Amino acid sequence: MAEAQRNYFELFGLEPNFFVDQKELSSKLKRLLQSAHPDRHAQGGSQQQMLAMQKTTRLNDAFAVLKHPVKRAQYLLQVVKGIDTTKDHTVNDPEFLMQQLELREELDTLAQQKDAAGLMTFADKIEAMAEEQEASLGQRFEQEDWDLEALKVSIYKLQFLHKTLNDIELAEDKILD
């Protein structure tokens, strides 16, 4: 039973940490899948094939979480502090709320005008903001005593920027169709 309870960091032989070397993570995934993937167990019985599918599913899932900065940050808080930040979304930061509104408006206008070039420039801007936010989140996780409130706010801000990037893609898809 103990094995099944190993957290995503442990699955990849990592300490729970916000900083994850993405290249190493990706090459570790491939090594793990070399022994876990259902294709490696095609000659085993149905039980073995079922287990291989479950193990690979968990590895793929773990990889997706550790790869994505927002999911990784949320997972880290969950594992280390037992705090679930995936559901609660109240941020009391008027300046950020204002900025949020403005960015949404800018996106809506570009989408309505079907301005593909404008959307690309806008995406670049949001991407730069996300990078900056991710770095600042990383710094907060570096501190010895985690400021949980500040972490929550920081994660939420990054999440908003990623959601915006996602919506830009949807808007671009609509223009393409």
Place this chain on the structure above:
Amino acid sequence: MALLQISEPGQSTEPHQHKLAAGIDLGTTNSLIATVRSGKAETLADANGKHTVPSVVHYMSDDNFEVGHKAKEQQAIEPGNVISSIKRLMGRGLADMDKIKEFSANQLIESESGMPGVVLDNQVEKNPVEVSSDILRTLAERAEQTLGGELGGVVITVPAYFDEAQRQATKDAAQLAGLKVLRLLNEPTAAAVAYGLDTGSEGIHAIYDLGGGTFDISILRLQKGVFEVLATGGDSALGGDDFDRAIAHYLVEQANVDSDDRRAHQLAMIKARDIKEALTDTDTVEVNFLDWNGQMSRTQIEEIIAPIVDKTLLSCRRTLKDAGIKVDEVDKVVMVGGSTRVPLVREKVEKHFKVPPLTDIDPDKVVAIGAAIQANVLIGNKSDDDMLLLDVIPLSLGVETMGGLAEKIIPRNTPIPIAKAQEFTTFKDGQTAMAIHVVQGERELVDDCRSLARFELRGIPPMVAGAARIKVTYQVDADGLLQVLAEETTSGVKADITVKPSYGLSDDQITNMLQSSFSHAEGDMEARMLREQKVEAARVIEAVSAALNENGKELLSEEEYAAIQSSLEQLNQTSQGDSIEAIENAIEIVEKNSNEFASRRMDASIAKALVGHEVDEI
């Protein structure tokens, strides 16, 4: 070091261990079967030296049929009794039929399973799964005759952009043909395998696969035997047939043919294909079609087909974006499918990707060759090979929520196998049942997505609205097939289905069709099943005993060890008897008792993969 063994040509070093496996490319226009012999993957030819089998079936009124070239010849003589391009109907419902132009409305009927059935002039009625199964059976017979033995398993390729229902229909067809499917493999991934292993190609590859009726574009990273699909896209109803149709349309216009004249339209399609093929090598051809005599030039047909090619490039752009790859990062472009012979396609693809496309391996054969390589690995002929295929789902999987909206549970291009869960709740006080509608596609509205299945979770204890917690879990396996589980978590009420009903066959229907196709007496069937169960029992006993010896003491408590041991003894005794059911039950008990052990063993070996390498690296 072991001494080198030299074997007879055409034989493996250990003939008794070499199992027969084949790769099958089940195409819209043509199909192929390939296998690995003496370490080399090659397609198999018929007695006349022909490798491709036209995916055409001629049904006679006495229920006999012929597949391939002979059937194709009949197309000109009695088109009403010949079925071609059946792949276009796989996994489709009657509602989709307006998009599929090969079959006229009066030819199609709704069959019991919700699938369209094709009615021939001689009143023979066939559904798409049956027709595909007849093609598969013909291919398998060719392989078994050439190789001189029964096939242990096959890998069948499907367009990467095939949805769940289309994949399931393909697997059903194989089952109906009595074939063991080792894996459903995406066609572009198969092509990448053929290139990667044959030419040692590495880096970012774009596989451009334009077949008769489907178009796929996959972006893969090839590195040290790992074939990682980064993204895939395409159109499962776009292909070279559309070129023919566009040219045929032009011919029909020139000849002033009545729009209801089906015969003339079919002739126009055949003529169009000839013209297209002729114009790959020459610049102009003379055309005689019915009353019209004229000349057609390559430039002329290129104008006609350019919009179709441009549509494929739009898919390429989107898929590159999904893969997070810029056009100039693409190292190689591989051409797959007969329709990539059209010069305009090559020109436009080269211009788009800014690299000359590769055609070293015959675009018609490359998919079957890749499938054969994968089949050879999966059947266990090459167990220590490092080759690993990591594929993705092509289309998002979702569920219908309030207001007819589709909520995505697993987004497209997620690596498989994968499982995702989402929680829902009741919206009425005292609600005891919940309808779950599984859909696939990218659009926001359920009506614009493909409906895969509907089922109900019943027996939810009555609670106030919003209090129930219904967890819906989607599990996609390595074949890209979906299983859905719904559970009310506070009470533990469960419902699960393997997605197939919308336009597919139920397991019972397949079993019935299989049984009716067996000419054996029932007694023969039972004797065979008993034999198979005994073999399976022996396999389980051997595998579990070996595992116990290896690390049972290490990974199990004494009680756990004893429980497995005693269920093994029980199975050993039962398997001496003649009850199929008792043996089946005894196997099930062993598997249940040893499941946790098997899981721990697998975890240990997976963990070792990581540790072993880290030591290597120091």
